[in-house]
Amino acid sequence: MNVGDKIPEILGKDQNGNEIKASDFRGRKIVLYSYPKANTSGCTAEACSLQAHRAELQAAGYEIIGVSKDRQELQKKFADAQGLEFPLIADTDTTLLQSLGCWGEKVACGRRTIGILRTTYLVDEEGIITKIFTPKEIKTKIHAEQILAYLADK
DSSP: OOTTOBOOSEEEEOTTSOEEEGGGGTTSEEEEEEOSOTTSHHHHHHHHHHHHTHHHHHHTTEEEEEEESOOHHHHHHHHHHHTOOSOEEEOTTOHHHHHHTOEEEEEETTEEEEEEOOEEEEEOTTSBEEEEEOTTTOOGGGHHHHHHHHHHHO
């Protein structure tokens, strides 16, 4: 997907088994972020950064939604262990990840693999993507600050 595209209506089921739809957030903006694997150091740092700045993001009109290929049970353990107060989509069949364009070839430790490309989409009140943070741009420990800095400069 690109800036100007509309995100899919059906996003998937979260860590609690709730179906999450884009229309559930109409009138609110979304930080929709994909991450490779729950409970890993980078993904934990990123999630904790977003949770720590959740109130500031909400004050700017944004809700947070995470998505990875992890099973619902693992997403639940991750959310509970880290105190995450936002939905984590369990996209085990990669339907959402593929439609967003954040599932593909990547290089890790010199090896080429297929997997989740850490990406963040800022989505407006109508479900339209307004900004994409690419894998090379994202600094997991300060990702929320990166988003807030971008919003402040807008």
